[in-house]
Each structure stands twice: as C-alpha cells, then as structure tokens.
Amino acid sequence: MRQLAMVIDLNKCIGCQTCTLACKSQWTDRGGREFMYWNHVETEPGKGYPRDWKNAGGGWEGEQLRPGRLPRLHEDYGYPAEFNYEEALFEPTEKPLRPIQEMQWGPNWEEDQGAGEFPNSYFFYLPRLCNHCTKPACLAACPRQAIYKREEDGIVLIDQDRCRGYRYCVAACPYKKIYFNPTTGMSEKCIFCYPRVERGTPPACAYQCVGRARHVSYLDDREGPVHRLVNEWKVALPLLPQHGTQPNVYYVPPLSPPAFDADGRPGDKPRLPENYLEELFGPGVHDALATLEAEIERKGRGEASEVLDILIAYRHGDMFRLDRGGQQGGQGDA
Amino acid sequence: MLPAAFAQDLPPDAQALQDAGRLSVAGPGAPPLAVDDPRWDAAAAARLSLHPQIAITPGSEPVPARTAELRAISDGQSIALRVQWQDPSPDHSDGGRTDHFADAVSVQFAHPEGDGVLPYIGMGEPGRPVTVWYWQAGRGAEHLMAHGFGSLEKTAGTAPEHDARHDGEGWTVVLRGPLADAPLPVALAVWDGAANQRNGDKRLSAWHLVHVPGAPVERERYGALLAQQKVDGDPDQGRRLFTAHGCIGCHRVPGGADVAVGPDLRLAGAHHWPGYLRRMIEDPSAFIVPGKGYGIPGADGTLQSLMPRQALDAEEIEHIIAWLAGLGEKGGVGK
Numbered sequence: 008m009r010q011l012a013m014v015i016d017l018n019k020c021i022g023c024q025t026c027t028l029a030c031k032s033q034w035t036d037r038g039g040r041e042f043m044y045w046n047h048v049e050t051e052p053g054k055g056y057p058r059d060w061k062n063a064g065g066g067w068e069g070e071q072l073r074p075g076r077l078p079r080l081h082e083d084y085g086y087p088a089e090f091n092y093e094e095a096l097f098e099p100t101e102k103p104l105r106p107i108q109e110m111q112w113g114p115n116w117e118e119d120q121g122a123g124e125f126p127n128s129y130f131f132y133l134p135r136l137c138n139h140c141t142k143p144a145c146l147a148a149c150p151r152q153a154i155y156k157r158e159e160d161g162i163v164l165i166d167q168d169r170c171r172g173y174r175y176c177v178a179a180c181p182y183k184k185i186y187f188n189p190t191t192g193m194s195e196k197c198i199f200c201y202p203r204v205e206r207g208t209p210p211a212c213a214y215q216c217v218g219r220a221r222h223v224s225y226l227d228d229r230e231g232p233v234h235r236l237v238n239e240w241k242v243a244l245p246l247l248p249q250h251g252t253q254p255n256v257y258y259v260p261p262l263s264p265p266a267f268d269a270d271g272r273p274g275d276k277p278r279l280p281e282n283y284l285e286e287l288f289g290p291g292v293h294d295a296l297a298t299l300e301a302e303i304e305r306k307g308r309g310e311a312s313e314v315l316d317i318l319i320a321y322r323h324g325d326m327f328r329l330d331r332g333g334q335q336g337g338q339g340d341a
Numbered sequence: 342m343l344p345a346a347f348a349q350d351l352p353p354d355a356q357a358l359q360d361a362g363r364l365s366v367a368g369p370g371a372p373p374l375a376v377d378d379p380r381w382d383a384a385a386a387a388r389l390s391l392h393p394q395i396a397i398t399p400g401s402e403p404v405p406a407r408t409a410e411l412r413a414i415s416d417g418q419s420i421a422l423r424v425q426w427q428d429p430s431p432d433h434s435d436g437g438r439t440d441h442f443a444d445a446v447s448v449q450f451a452h453p454e455g456d457g458v459l460p461y462i463g464m465g466e467p468g469r470p471v472t473v474w475y476w477q478a479g480r481g482a483e484h485l486m487a488h489g490f491g492s493l494e495k496t497a498g499t500a501p502e503h504d505a506r507h508d509g510e511g512w513t514v515v516l517r518g519p520l521a522d523a524p525l526p527v528a529l530a531v532w533d534g535a536a537n538q539r540n541g542d543k544r545l546s547a548w549h550l551v552h553v554p555g556a557p558v559e560r561e562r563y564g565a566l567l568a569q570q571k572v573d574g575d576p577d578q579g580r581r582l583f584t585a586h587g588c589i590g591c592h593r594v595p596g597g598a599d600v601a602v603g604p605d606l607r608l609a610g611a612h613h614w615p616g617y618l619r620r621m622i623e624d625p626s627a628f629i630v631p632g633k634g635y636g637i638p639g640a641d642g643t644l645q646s647l648m649p650r651q652a653l654d655a656e657e658i659e660h661i662i663a664w665l666a667g668l669g670e671k672g673g674v675g676k
C-alpha cells in the first residue's frame with residue numbers, strides 16, 4: 008500500500024485558518040456538517056476541539072482498542088450560532104449584532120490563550136485533520152467494515168452506503184477526527200480531498216496554506232518533501248504517537264524562544280517546556296529540534312541547508328508531489 | 342396446544358409443534374396502520390421474551406430480558422405487525438445531538454426455502470438471508486437485507502409503512518408491508534437509545550412463527566419446522582457431556598468460566614431453536630458467524646470453524662441440545 012502523507016511545519020503556521028475555511032467551504036458548509044471541521048487549527052496548550060479531545064479515550068492499547076467517549080454537539084464541538092441580523096440591521100434599535108443563542112464552545116474557542124505566566128507565557132498553533140493512520144482505530148472499531156483504507160494512497164474513507172451511524176469509530180479515534188452527522192445519521196471525516204488528489208491537485212488545506220506550512224507527497228517517494236523531512240531528516244513527527252494508530256500527518260515541532268529569567272533577561276531554558284513537547288510528539292522531538300536549530304545556524308552562516316530549503320519552500324509547487332508514479336516534479340504554481 | 346386457526350390449515354395428519362409457544366395466529370382482515378386502531382384489540386398477542394444479545398461482540402451487557410407484545414393482522418396479501426415494549430424514556434434521533442442514540446425496533450423475517458431451515462437468529466447467514474423491517478424513532482422505517490452479522494444492507498424493496506406512539510411507558514409501533522410466507526418466521530429486536538444501544542447491543546427474541554389463517558401450510562416446510570423445534574434428550578446428561586467434551590472451555594455457560602473463544606451460550610435457549618443448535622454441533626463449519634475470528638482458513642482455503650466436530654453420537658447430541666435449549670426462558674403465547 009502506498010501512503011500519501013502530509014508534513015505541517017508548526018514554525019510557519021500563523022493560525023490564519025485559511026486551511027480551515029478552504030476545507031469548510033469545500034466540504035462541510037451544510038447538511039448537518041455545520042459544526043464539523045475536518046481541518047481546524049487549535050491553540051496549544053488548550054482543550055482544543057472537540058473540547059478535551061486528548062482525554063476522550065480511543066486509540067490502541069497493544070492490539071486492543073481503548074474505549075473512548077462521544078463528544079457532545081453543543082458542549083464539546085460547539086454549534087454555530089445564529090445572529091440577530093434582522094433586529095440589528097433592519098429594525099430601529101441600538102441592539103448590536105450578537106449571537107442569538109449563547110455559544111458554549113467552538114473550534115477556535117481558546118485562540119491565543121496558551122499557558123504560562125507573563126513574560127514566559129507561550130502558545131503555538133496546531134492544525135489538525137484526520138491522520139489517515141496506517142493502523143486506523145476508526146477502521147478497526149467498525150463492525151460493518153464501512154471504513155476502508157485505499158490501496159493506492161492510504162486515504163481512509165467511510166462508505167456512506169454501509170455506515171449505520173453506530174459511532175464506534177468516533178469513540179475509537181484518539182484524535183476525534185471522525186464526526187457523526189446527526190442529520191444524515193452517518194459518520195463522516197476528512198477525505199484528504201481525494202477527488203482533487205486523483206487529478207494531481209493537493210488537498211485544499213495544504214494548497215491554500217498562506218504560510219507555506221504544508222507539504223504533501225507519498226511517504227515512499229524519496230524525492231518528495233515528506234519522505235525527506237520525516238525519514239531522512241527526522242524533523243517531522245506524528246502527533247501523540249503513543250495512541251498507536253501510526254498517523255500520517257507529521258509535524259515539524261515548534262522552536263521556542265528562551266524563557267526570561269528573574270532579571271527579565273533571556274535565559275538558557277526554552278519557553279515551551281520540553282517535556283510538554285515530548286508528550287505531544289514523542290521522544291524524537293529533542294533530536295528534531297536540535298537538528299532544526301543546527302540547520303538554522305548553518306543557514307545563518309550563509310551555508311547551504313537542504314532541510315531548511317525544503318521547509319522554506321521557495322517554490323510553492325515543490326511542496327507537493329502527487330503524481331502516482333512518483334516520477335514527475337511538483338504541480339501547481341511557483 | 343396448537344391454535345385452532347393454525348391446526349385447520351395443517352395437513353390432516355401433521356404432528357403438533359412441540360413448543361406451541363413459538364407460534365401465534367394473525368387476526369384476519371385488512372391490516373391497519375394506526376397504532377390505536379380498534380382491530381388490534383381483537384388480534385391475539387404473542388408475548389416474546391427479548392433477551393440481550395450477549396453471544397457475540399459488540400453485544401449487550403447481560404441485562405434482564407424484556408417482554409414485547411406482538412400482534413399481527415393480515416388479509417393474505419399484506420401484513421401489519423404491531424410491537425409493544427416497555428421503554429419509559431423516548432429517545433429520538435433528532436438531528437440535534439452527536440452523543441445520543443435513538444430507540445429502535447426491527448422485525449426480522451426468514452425465508453426458509455428449499456430445506457425449510459431457519460437461518461441463524463443474528464442477521465441470517467450466507468445462503469439463508471433475512472429481510473429486516475427496521476424502525477428508528479425520529480427516522481422512520483427501512484427495508485433491509487442481511488446474510489450474517491455486519492452484512493445488513495439497504496435494498497430496493499420498499500420501506501414498510503409505519504406508525505408509532507410513545508405513551509410514557511413504552512413504544513407501540515406498527516409496520517405494514519407485503520406478506521411473504523406462511524407461517525411467517527419473525528424475530529423481534531429492540532434497542533434502547535438511553536442505554537446507547539445500537540448494532541448487536543440489543544435485545545432480541547428467538548424465531549417465532551406467525552400464521553395467517555387460510556394460508557396453506559406446505560407439508561415439507563412444516564415438517565422441517567417441526568424437526569427444528571423438536572428436542573429429545575436429557576438436560577442433565579447434556580450438561581455433563583458439555584463439560585466432559587470440553588465445550589465448556591470455549592463457550593460461556595451458566596456456572597462456567599468467563600471464556601469467549603466461541604459464542605456465549607448463557608442464553609442459548611432463549612435465542613435459538615434446537616434445530617440451530619443441532620446444526621452447529623453436527624457440522625460446526627457449515628455456518629461460521631462471520632467477522633468474529635471463529636473461522637480459520639483450512640487446507641483448501643475455505644473457512645473452517647475453530648470448533649471441532651465432537652465425537653458424539655446422535656443421542657448424546659440430543660442431550661446437549663436439551664440442556665442448551667433450556668438456558669434462558671422463552672416467551673409464551675397469551676392474550
């Protein structure tokens with residue numbers, strides 16, 4: 008099986024949510040999907056979306072699926088509120104434009120909050136989508152074999168003709184990236200824009216990314232950016248690998264400015280606690296960060312750095328290699 | 342005692358069913374759709390025990406059985422089935438929640454063609470498909486087909502018409518559609534949304550026959566049903582043989598260890614007719630519940646059951662069946 012995979016450079020993500028909207032306007036803007044964000048960007052540290060997903064269970068414990076819970080529509084996902092347009096815009100009133108129902112949560116609820124005390128407060132943006140895992144817990148949990156992983160690109164899809172809305176998959180996904188559509192009564196998830204991918208066009212979230220933070224290529228394509236960043240340079244790591252699903256979205260971990268010491272001077276400790284990053288990205292995070300720092304220094308000295316050149320992405324087209332043979336160069340505009 | 346309306350449609354010399362509790366007679370006439378149509382009062386009610394599905398995972402907790410009342414009215418062309426069961430909290434799929442499951446009921450029909458063998462109660466088996474009328478609160482009714490666990494599919498068949506009411510204590514649901522066979526083998530299942538029930542996590546009955554008066558009962562088919570209902574053994578000896586032959590090492594039974602190599606049999610008698618148990622013991626590989634790891638590919642590539650054919654003679658098999666058939670209490674017919 009071939010695996011199409013993505014690398015997201017967290018040092019380049021500016022939290023603009025262009026990816027989120029590219030996805031939403033393409034796939035989830037109606038029909039019971041209003042609350043769903045197949046791609047969203049959350050602020051770390053935080054409870055995220057759906058709220059507290061990291062503590063909602065799922066994933067593997069050895070060869071056994073770990074139990075998980077189902078997020079609630081209003082409390083955990085957050086339901087898009089209606090606004091009082093009529094009243095605020097067309098009636099003689101001073102009432103400002105406001106949501107009619109009070110929202111309880113949302114996909115971007117804690118934007119920029121982060122953690123830590125000033126001046127050592129910290130946060131970073133974490134874009135999330137289905138990881139099209141190599142050992143998908145969602146697929147294993149479905150008693151109807153309604154979820155399948157495509158031989159040609161490893162994309163994980165739900166057969167809408169077979170799904171009966173049981174939601175074992177939702178409970179099983181440790182990333183809570185599979186959603187129950189209460190209108191259709193079936194589960195849905197990120198499709199890695201397979202109709203685009205089949206025509207050689209990258210997924211919308213990656214292609215639209217203004218930060219040039221997202222690379223897409225086959226894991227076994229040795230010329231592709233993903234293979235080079237993940238396997239050769241080992242600067243891109245899966246999120247929460249301890250869940251055992253073997254995700255195929257990889258993250259270049261965030262570099263950290265130094266923490267200020269008691270005198271208000273930059274000290275020698277990073278502001279992002281390293282054990283916290285290790286929890287998120289596994290033990291490889293230390294080497295990955297060290298490689299990045301060394302390569303940044305090298306580049307700063309005016310020397311060549313292959314890995315930084317890939318991450319900088321001088322040519323937009325170089326970030327994507329979707330040709331199924333793995334021969335031809337990148338598509339898209341320069 | 343066989344209901345008179347059934348006995349008169351039987352071939353003259355036919356033997357009575359051993360367990361007449363598994364047959365009831367439909368009321369005659371145009372089948373009504375409304376749950377409160379007065380004609381329902383005149384139709385006989387079969388009280389079916391719905392035991393939790395604990396044999397196969399994902400299944401149910403071993404919760405207490407519930408009773409459902411099944412009434413049928415048929416004019417020979419179409420049939421209306423009214424199911425009533427207790428469930429104090431009405432749970433609808435209302436589009437407003439992602440963590441919530443809806444109450445549901447299904448009527449499963451068998452089509453015992455040819456050899457007249459009733460399929461496995463859990464969604465049929467390959468070559469012995471079942472038709473399912475499925476109703477879910479808030480979503481209405483569907484017409485489905487299955488030939489084994491996990492194979493349930495929507496079909497071209499038209500969905501049954503439906504009417505439903507919740508009266509604070511439970512549901513009354515009427516499903517109406519074309520009549521296929523007589524006597525009609527049906528099995529009921531209900532799901533309680535409040536307990537997050539879905540899929541195999543449900544309560545279900547054993548096969549029950551609904552006879553439509555005036556419909557000729559084919560001698561062969563009736564004979565086959567009789568044979569499947571018959572059991573002629575000594576339960577005490579059966580229990581001993583079950584242990585002596587090691588069956589107890591793989592199947593969970595009352596008083597046995599918590600093993601799950603094969604299906605849990607604590608409610609075997611509540612869900613299966615003796616004929617099914619006989620089939621499984623005589624030839625374990627003839628049907629293997631799919632997708633549960635009960636089959637291993639044999640030398641010729643076909644799936645073989647993990648369960649070996651036991652060195653048991655016909656008499657010993659009957660003893661074991663007699664014992665298993667007594668596990669879990671059955672529903673009777675009453676009014």
Ligand code: SF4
Nearest residue numbers: 137138140144145180
């Ligand atoms: S991220 Fe979740 S939904 Fe996506 S493949 Fe992995 S387990 Fe399945």
Ligand code: SF4
Nearest residue numbers: 020023024026216218
């Ligand atoms: S579009 Fe790119 S930069 Fe913007 S939030 Fe998404 S991943 Fe980050």
